[in-house]
Amino acid sequence: MSELPFSFHVTHTDGRARRGTMTTAHGAVETPAFMPVGTQGAVKAITHRDLEGLGAEIILGNTYHLYLRPGDDRIARLGGLHRFIGWSRPILTDSGGYQVFSLAARRRIGEDGAEFRSHLDGSLHLLTPEKAADIQANLGSDIAMVLDECVAHPCEAGPAAAAMNRTLRWAARARERMVAIRANAVDSVAVSNSGQAQFGIVQGSVYPELREESARGSVALGFEAYAIGGLSVGEPPDVMYDIVSRTTPFLPASRPRYLMGTGTPQDLVESVARGIDLFDCVLPTRNARTGQLFTSEGRINIKNARYTEDQRPPDPACSCYTCRTFSRAYLRHLFLAGEIGAASLNTLHNLNFYLDTMRRIRDAIAFRRFESFRLAFHQRLSRQATDS
Amino acid sequence: MSELPFSFHVTHTDGRARRGTMTTAHGAVETPAFMPVGTQGAVKAITHRDLEGLGAEIILGNTYHLYLRPGDDRIARLGGLHRFIGWSRPILTDSGGYQVFSLAARRRIGEDGAEFRSHLDGSLHLLTPEKAADIQANLGSDIAMVLDECVAHPCEAGPAAAAMNRTLRWAARARERMVAIRANAVDSVAVSNSGQAQFGIVQGSVYPELREESARGSVALGFEAYAIGGLSVGEPPDVMYDIVSRTTPFLPASRPRYLMGTGTPQDLVESVARGIDLFDCVLPTRNARTGQLFTSEGRINIKNARYTEDQRPPDPACSCYTCRTFSRAYLRHLFLAGEIGAASLNTLHNLNFYLDTMRRIRDAIAFRRFESFRLAFHQRLSRQATDS
Numbered sequence: 001m002s003e004l005p006f007s008f009h010v011t012h013t014d015g016r017a018r019r020g021t022m023t024t025a026h027g028a029v030e031t032p033a034f035m036p037v038g039t040q041g042a043v044k045a046i047t048h049r050d051l052e053g054l055g056a057e058i059i060l061g062n063t064y065h066l067y068l069r070p071g072d073d074r075i076a077r078l079g080g081l082h083r084f085i086g087w088s089r090p091i092l093t094d095s096g097g098y099q100v101f102s103l104a105a106r107r108r109i110g111e112d113g114a115e116f117r118s119h120l121d122g123s124l125h126l127l128t129p130e131k132a133a134d135i136q137a138n139l140g141s142d143i144a145m146v147l148d149e150c151v152a153h154p155c156e157a158g159p160a161a162a163a164m165n166r167t168l169r170w171a172a173r174a175r176e177r178m179v180a181i182r183a184n185a186v187d188s189v190a191v192s193n194s195g196q197a198q199f200g201i202v203q204g205s206v207y208p209e210l211r212e213e214s215a216r217g218s219v220a221l222g223f224e225a226y227a228i229g230g231l232s233v234g235e236p237p238d239v240m241y242d243i244v245s246r247t248t249p250f251l252p253a254s255r256p257r258y259l260m261g262t263g264t265p266q267d268l269v270e271s272v273a274r275g276i277d278l279f280d281c282v283l284p285t286r287n288a289r290t291g292q293l294f295t296s297e298g299r300i301n302i303k304n305a306r307y308t309e310d311q312r313p314p315d316p317a318c319s320c321y322t323c324r325t326f327s328r329a330y331l332r333h334l335f336l337a338g339e340i341g342a343a344s345l346n347t348l349h350n351l352n353f354y355l356d357t358m359r360r361i362r363d364a365i366a367f368r369r370f371e372s373f374r375l376a377f378h379q380r381l382s383r384q385a386t387d388s
Numbered sequence: 389m390s391e392l393p394f395s396f397h398v399t400h401t402d403g404r405a406r407r408g409t410m411t412t413a414h415g416a417v418e419t420p421a422f423m424p425v426g427t428q429g430a431v432k433a434i435t436h437r438d439l440e441g442l443g444a445e446i447i448l449g450n451t452y453h454l455y456l457r458p459g460d461d462r463i464a465r466l467g468g469l470h471r472f473i474g475w476s477r478p479i480l481t482d483s484g485g486y487q488v489f490s491l492a493a494r495r496r497i498g499e500d501g502a503e504f505r506s507h508l509d510g511s512l513h514l515l516t517p518e519k520a521a522d523i524q525a526n527l528g529s530d531i532a533m534v535l536d537e538c539v540a541h542p543c544e545a546g547p548a549a550a551a552m553n554r555t556l557r558w559a560a561r562a563r564e565r566m567v568a569i570r571a572n573a574v575d576s577v578a579v580s581n582s583g584q585a586q587f588g589i590v591q592g593s594v595y596p597e598l599r600e601e602s603a604r605g606s607v608a609l610g611f612e613a614y615a616i617g618g619l620s621v622g623e624p625p626d627v628m629y630d631i632v633s634r635t636t637p638f639l640p641a642s643r644p645r646y647l648m649g650t651g652t653p654q655d656l657v658e659s660v661a662r663g664i665d666l667f668d669c670v671l672p673t674r675n676a677r678t679g680q681l682f683t684s685e686g687r688i689n690i691k692n693a694r695y696t697e698d699q700r701p702p703d704p705a706c707s708c709y710t711c712r713t714f715s716r717a718y719l720r721h722l723f724l725a726g727e728i729g730a731a732s733l734n735t736l737h738n739l740n741f742y743l744d745t746m747r748r749i750r751d752a753i754a755f756r757r758f759e760s761f762r763l764a765f766h767q768r769l770s771r772q773a774t775d776s
Binding site: 042045046048069074308309311321327329330333337340341343345 | 709722
C-alpha cells in the first residue's frame with residue numbers, strides 16, 4: 001500500500017492556538033480553516049468559482065444526502081464526488097450519522113448501526129460503521145468521518161457513556177473497514193480517491209471524563225486525525241468552550257483537530273484559542289438565506305425597516321463583492337421581493353466574513369498576537385447591539 | 389437644454405439586417421442587442437458581475453414592479469435606479485403598461501390611463517401616460533418607453549384600431565410630458581438622468597395597415613427611437629415575422645428599432661433579418677429556472693431521466709462557465725435537489741447562449757454573411773429533436 005498523501009504540519013503556535021498546513025489528496029488547506037457546507041454537492045446559493053474567489057480551500061459534503069440522492073454508487077460511476085460536482089479542491093464528508101439522527105424518519109439505533117427511513121421517499125436503509133465507510137469510499141472525499149452516535153443535550157451521564165462507548169466500538173469497526181478498503185478487499189466499493197484519510201470522532205456529551213476516555217480510545221485506534229463531535233447541540237457556549245478546552249489536550253498535537261458543526265464567529269475564535277484547527281457550520285449560509293448578515297460589528301437582519309433607505313454596505317469594513325457593490329437598501333429590497341439574488345449576495349458576504357475571519361486568525365497566530373486579536377474581535381462585536 | 393447623449397449609428401448593413409452602435413447616457417451598446425430582463429432591479433438568479441462577464445451591455449427594468457416596490461420616489465431619493473441596483477451600464481425601462489394588463493387585479497382602461505390594483509397589496513393606482521413618464525424619470529433609466537395599450541391575440545380590426553389610436557394619443561401626451569420633464573417643469577419628479585431617451589411604440593395587432601398608420605403617427609411625434617409592441621402575444625411566428633417585415637420600413641433607418649418581449653433564438657435571427665436592432669425577453673431566464681436549456685442543437689430539459697449519468701456539458705459547443713465546468717448529470721441532480729445553484733448555473737448558460745447568438749449575428753452582418761449564418765443557425769437547431 002502506498003503512503004497516504006495526507007499530512008499535517010504546524011507552522012506556528014501562539015498559546016494553544018496553532019497555525020498549520022493540512023495536505024490532502026486534492027491539495028493543501030491552511031489551518032485554522034472553516035469548511036463551507038455543501039450539503040447536496042453544492043454550497044447553497046453560491047457557485048464554485050465564487051467560493052474559490054473567496055479563498056475557500058475545502059468544503060464539506062453530507063454523506064446522508066448524497067447517499068440518498070443521487071446515490072454514492074452513481075457518483076462512483078461518474079468518477080467520484082470531485083469530478084461529479086466539478087470541485088477540484090479538498091472535500092471532507094461526514095458519516096451521515098448526524099442527519100440520520102436529525103432528518104430521517106423512524107430511526108432505530110442498535111449495536112449494528114442505525115436503521116432509518118429516507119426523508120425523501122420513505123425507503124428503508126441501514127447505516128452501519130462499515131456502510132458509512134463504504135459510501136464515503138465511493139464518494140472519494142479526501143477526508144472521511146467514522147460513524148458516531150451523537151446524543152442530544154442535555155443527556156444524563158449514563159446514556160452519554162453508553163453512546164460514547166458504542167461510538168468507540170463503531171470506530172474500531174470503521175477503521176477495520178477502512179484498512180480493508182485501502183487493501184482493495186471490499187468488492188462492493190469503487191475507490192476513486194486512494195488518498196482518502198479517515199478521522200475518528202470524540203463523543204461524551206458535557207462530561208470531561210467521558211471526553212478524555214473517548215479521546216484516548218479513539219487515538220488508540222490510530223486515525224489520521226480526530227474530531228470533537230456532539231457539541232453545538234444546544235449547550236451554552238461556555239460549556240462548549242470548557243469541553244473543547246478539556247478535550248484537545250488528549251488529542252495528538254501532530255494531527256489536525258476538527259470541531260464539528262461549530263459555530264458563530266465568536267465560537268471559531270474561542271475554539272482556536274483552545275487548539276482547534278478545522279470547523280464547519282451551516283450558520284453563514286443558512287442565515288444568509290433568511291436575511292441575517294454577519295458583520296464586523298455584529299449581526300444585522302437585512303429585513304429590518306431601518307435599512308429601507310440605508311445606503312451603507314452591509315459591513316463597511318468588508319471588501320467582498322456584495323459590500324463593494326450594494327447597499328443595505330438594495331439588499332433589503334431584493335430580500336423582500338423574493339429574489340434569488342438576495343440569497344446569493346448574502347451568502348457571498350457571510351462566507352467571506354467567515355473565511356476572512358479565519359485568515360485574520362491565521363495571521364494573528366503567525367505574528368504571535370492572537371490574544372490581542374481575540375480581545376479586539378470580541379470588543380468590536382459587542383460594541384453594537386445585534387438586530388433582532 | 390443641452391443635447392441628449394443618445395445616438396445611433398449603423399456601421400454595417402447586410403440585406404435588411406443592420407449592425408450599429410447605440411450610445412446612451414451610461415455608455416454604448418452594440419446592436420443588434422439582447423436585453424436581459426431585470427424585473428425588480430435584478431436579473432433573476434445571476435449577479436451583475438456575472439452578467440457583465442457574459443457581455444450584457446444593457447438590461448431592462450420593469451416600471452410596474454419598481455413603482456410598487458420599492459417605489460420610484462424612494463429610488464430617486466437613493467440616487468436613481470443605476471445607483472440603487474449597482475449597475476453602471478445602460479438600462480431601459482418599460483412603461484409599466486404590459487404588467488398592468490397581465491398582472492394587476494381589477495384593471496380598468498379609460499382615455500385617461502389604466503386604473504388598477506396592486507398584485508402585492510390591492511392598493512389602487514392610476515397609470516397615465518404622464519405618470520409612466522414621471523416614474524421613469526424618477527428611476528433615471530437611459531431609455532424610457534411611452535405608455536401604450538396592448539391588445540391580446542386574436543383581436544378584431546375594430547378594437548385593434550381603437551387601441552392603436554389611443555396609443556397614439558397617449559404617445560403625444562407622453563412626449564409632451566417628457567419635454568416638460570426635460571425643461572425641469574415637472575416639480576414632482578427628481579431627474580437623476582438628464583440624458584434619458586424616450587421611445588415610441590407601434591401597435592396595431594396583426595393588421596399591416598394599422599401598423600403602418602401607427603408607425604407613421606409615432607414617427608411624426610419625434611421620439612428618439614421606436615419599438616414594435618403587441619407581438620409575441622400568442623400569434624404564430626410567421627404572422628409575427630410578417631408584421632415585423634411590414635412595419636420596419638416605416639421606421640426611420642437612422643434610429644434603433646426595438647421588438648418588445650421577443651423571443652426564441654429563431655425569432656431573434658428572423659427579426660434581425662427584418663431590420664430589428666433591440667430585443668428583450670424573459671425566456672432565457674424564466675426557462676432556466678424550470679430546467680430548460682437553450683443549446684446550439686435545440687432546447688434540452690435537464691430534468692429528463694436520460695441525463696441522469698450524462699457526463700457531457702449542456703451544450704458541447706458552448707464556452708460558458710456552466711458548460712466548461714459541469715455535466716448534465718450534475719445539473720440534473722442540482723435541479724431535482726431543489727438547489728438555488730440549479731437556477732444560477734442554468735441562467736448563466738441560457739443568457740450566454742442568447743448574448744453569444746447576438747455576437748454571432750453582429751459578426752455575420754459585419755462580414756456580410758448574415759444569410760449563410762441564418763441558414764446554418766436554423767439547420768443546426770432543427771437537426772435534433774427538442775426535449776419535451
